[in-house]
Every structure is written in C-alpha cells, then in structure tokens.
Amino acid sequence: MEVRHLRLIKEVADKGSLSKAKDSLFLSQSALSHQLREVESKLGAPVFHRVNKKLVLTGAGKILLEYAEKILTELESAEIAVKKYVGGDKGTLRVGTECYTTYHWLPGLMMSFQKEFPNVEIEICPEANGERCQQLLEGKLDLAIVSGEVNNANLEMTELFSDELLCLVPVNHPFAKKKYLVAEDFRDEKLIIHSLPLETVTLFNRVLIPEGVQPQRVTPIQVTEAAIEMIKAGMGIKVAAKWIIEPYLHDDKLTVVPVTKNGLYRTWYAATLKQEDTPQYVANFIHQLRCHVAGICG
The missing domain is CATH 3.40.190.290 (D-Maltodextrin-Binding Protein; domain 2)
Incomplete structure (x- = not known):
C-alpha cells in the first residue's frame, strides 16, 4: 500500500464522498475510484459502505484510518524536520x-x-x-x-x-x-x-x-x-x-x-x-x- 492510498482514505473519511475529496487530493473522481478499488483489492475487504449517498468507514476501514493518520502525521513531521534541517538554520x-x-x-x-x-x-x-x-x-x-x-x-x-x-x-x-x-x-x-x-x-x-x-x-x-x-x-x-x-x-x-x-x-x-x-x-x-x-x- 502506498502513501497516496492512505491520504485517499483519510480525505474520503473526512469529506464523506469522493467528489468532495477530489479537490484536496488534486485528482479526478474516476482516479480516486480507481485508487479505492486498488486499496480494497489489496486488503481483500471493503473500506467504505455507502449510506444515504455518503461513504462511511467499514470496520476494516476504521482500522486502516487509524494507521493512516499515524503514518501521515509522522511523514508530515519528517518533512517539516528536514526542511528546517536544510533551510531553516x-x-x-x-x-x-x-x-x-x-x-x-x-x-x-x-x-x-x-x-x-x-x-x-x-x-x-x-x-x-x-x-x-x-x-x-x-x-x-x-x-x-x-x-x-x-x-x-x-x-x-x-x-x-x-x-x-x-x-x-x-x-x-x-x-x-x-x-x-x-x-x-x-x-x-x-x-x-x-x-x-x-x-x-x-x-x-x-x-x-x-x-x-x-x-x-x-x-x-x-x-x-x-x-x-x-x-x-x-x-x-x-x-x-x-x-x-x-x-x-x-x-x-x-x-x-x-x-x-x-x-x-x-x-x-x-x-x-x-x-x-x-x-x-x-x-x-x-x-x-x-x-x-x-x-x-x-
């Protein structure tokens, strides 16, 4: 699984739909749909349920989101540290x-x-x-x-x-x-x-x-x-x-x-x-x- 997949899960979970997540991820809705299918194929389980036109995390999706948030936070911290290390001093x-x-x-x-x-x-x-x-x-x-x-x-x-x-x-x-x-x-x-x-x-x-x-x-x-x-x-x-x-x-x-x-x-x-x-x-x-x-x- 790639970082882009983790960002997709987090954004869709926050926004509730692919159409609302596409702008922040700078991708088309069809591209996001394709990525979501990739994730579910790798996991062998659905990540979202569709409830009243809104995407809601499944049990597997909740586990994935928990790890995605941790990993993305660490990556952001690493990026900030490197930028400070290189150009901040x-x-x-x-x-x-x-x-x-x-x-x-x-x-x-x-x-x-x-x-x-x-x-x-x-x-x-x-x-x-x-x-x-x-x-x-x-x-x-x-x-x-x-x-x-x-x-x-x-x-x-x-x-x-x-x-x-x-x-x-x-x-x-x-x-x-x-x-x-x-x-x-x-x-x-x-x-x-x-x-x-x-x-x-x-x-x-x-x-x-x-x-x-x-x-x-x-x-x-x-x-x-x-x-x-x-x-x-x-x-x-x-x-x-x-x-x-x-x-x-x-x-x-x-x-x-x-x-x-x-x-x-x-x-x-x-x-x-x-x-x-x-x-x-x-x-x-x-x-x-x-x-x-x-x-x-x-």
Missing part, C-alpha cells in the same frame, strides 16, 4: 585547524555541506594556528580541528580519525636502511618542521623533548612542496603524516621510515563549545568532516 560557522596542511580537506567538504545548508556561511580562520581550543573558549571560533584530546569541561571533543607520522628522507640517507627511528637518531639531523612553537610539533612533544634531544638545526617551512624539494636536495628530513607524504612517494628519490618501534600516531578531534543551543548545522558539519577525512586520510 542560518548562521556562520568559523572553522580553524591547528595545522595548515589540513586545509586541503575543506573545499570538497564545504561544497557538499552547503548543498544541505545553503544559508550557512563557512569562514576559514587560518591565523594563530597554535591555540585553537583557547580561541573556542574566547568565542573566536565555532569549531576547531585539533590533534590530541583536550581535557576541558567546557569543550566537546568528537573523534575524527587517527593517522601515522613517518620520516621522509632521501633514498641515499642512512635512515633509509633503518627499520624505525628513535629520538637519538635525530640529534645530528637538519629537521624541517611545519611551524613553531616546537612544543606543538608532535615529534618534539612526544619523542624528542621527553628524551632531551635537540636536532642540529630546525627549519620551519609551511609550504609542503618547498619542504619536499629541500629533502630531495639533501638539505634536511621531515616527519609528517602518511596522508601528506603519500602523493610524493612515486618519486624514486624519496622514502619513508617509521618513527619509534611502535610507530608515531596521533588522533584528530573536532572541538566545539559545550552548549545546549548548538545549531544543527554544526553537528552535521562534524559528521560530514569525519566521513570526508576518513576517505582521504584513513
């Missing part, structure tokens, strides 16, 4: 990440998101990379993409995905023959990092600083392509996420080495303020973000 979503390289996630995601929420403007906030959660607390961001969980009662942390960091080196580098690297291996190296301060760099805060190791030289370079060319030229090495490095591994001048015996992994989170009136579009953006980056970085 308006606002601005200010997004920041702690790492500039993650911004290549966003264009495809934004296009998909704004098909559902055309009235929501997304603002990308690239400045002040290091203190994203503090910016959330200060009201400067609505959503922060960060690596590592932050323990703060005022923040909601939603896990997105995990990635592995690998050391990218020239194929003729001594590290290329190692199964994995330890902190001491980096002491005499020229290390290229993405940005300062060192305490925010995973290699430093998880591996080097705990072991008291300082590389020979540390050079911050935010442009990945520039860092890659320097590595090819033997001017340094770099520890970066596998998903960042992979596009460059087709070059036979480069190879990767794991960091530590068990590997160096980090977990990414979407951080938002805990509040009761969080717009629906924020939760939707996080859901789409999780699916999007899992496909790219998983």
Whole structure:
C-alpha cells in the first residue's frame, strides 16, 4: 500500500464522498475510484459502505484510518524536520585547524555541506594556528580541528580519525636502511618542521623533548612542496603524516621510515563549545568532516 492510498482514505473519511475529496487530493473522481478499488483489492475487504449517498468507514476501514493518520502525521513531521534541517538554520560557522596542511580537506567538504545548508556561511580562520581550543573558549571560533584530546569541561571533543607520522628522507640517507627511528637518531639531523612553537610539533612533544634531544638545526617551512624539494636536495628530513607524504612517494628519490618501534600516531578531534543551543548545522558539519577525512586520510 502506498502513501497516496492512505491520504485517499483519510480525505474520503473526512469529506464523506469522493467528489468532495477530489479537490484536496488534486485528482479526478474516476482516479480516486480507481485508487479505492486498488486499496480494497489489496486488503481483500471493503473500506467504505455507502449510506444515504455518503461513504462511511467499514470496520476494516476504521482500522486502516487509524494507521493512516499515524503514518501521515509522522511523514508530515519528517518533512517539516528536514526542511528546517536544510533551510531553516542560518548562521556562520568559523572553522580553524591547528595545522595548515589540513586545509586541503575543506573545499570538497564545504561544497557538499552547503548543498544541505545553503544559508550557512563557512569562514576559514587560518591565523594563530597554535591555540585553537583557547580561541573556542574566547568565542573566536565555532569549531576547531585539533590533534590530541583536550581535557576541558567546557569543550566537546568528537573523534575524527587517527593517522601515522613517518620520516621522509632521501633514498641515499642512512635512515633509509633503518627499520624505525628513535629520538637519538635525530640529534645530528637538519629537521624541517611545519611551524613553531616546537612544543606543538608532535615529534618534539612526544619523542624528542621527553628524551632531551635537540636536532642540529630546525627549519620551519609551511609550504609542503618547498619542504619536499629541500629533502630531495639533501638539505634536511621531515616527519609528517602518511596522508601528506603519500602523493610524493612515486618519486624514486624519496622514502619513508617509521618513527619509534611502535610507530608515531596521533588522533584528530573536532572541538566545539559545550552548549545546549548548538545549531544543527554544526553537528552535521562534524559528521560530514569525519566521513570526508576518513576517505582521504584513513
């Protein structure tokens, strides 16, 4: 049985005749008669009795009407909810990440998101990379993409995905023959990092600083392509996420080495303020973000 059949039963029961129901259903009387015969054929029982030129529900018809009203009410509620979900919310979503390289996630995601929420403007906030959660607390961001969980009662942390960091080196580098690297291996190296301060760099805060190791030289370079060319030229090495490095591994001048015996992994989170009136579009953006980056970085 189809929704149109349920609407027919409800309207005819309300109006008392096919001729009166046809206008609200935008169908001819003959079309309604045909639909009614379809319903009765499916049920194997009459739905209406004709009493003094009026259609009155049979026992089977009363049962059907009871369910029809419930189903049609639920469908109407669903339609209203979807319309509100898609077009009812308006606002601005200010997004920041702690790492500039993650911004290549966003264009495809934004296009998909704004098909559902055309009235929501997304603002990308690239400045002040290091203190994203503090910016959330200060009201400067609505959503922060960060690596590592932050323990703060005022923040909601939603896990997105995990990635592995690998050391990218020239194929003729001594590290290329190692199964994995330890902190001491980096002491005499020229290390290229993405940005300062060192305490925010995973290699430093998880591996080097705990072991008291300082590389020979540390050079911050935010442009990945520039860092890659320097590595090819033997001017340094770099520890970066596998998903960042992979596009460059087709070059036979480069190879990767794991960091530590068990590997160096980090977990990414979407951080938002805990509040009761969080717009629906924020939760939707996080859901789409999780699916999007899992496909790219998983």
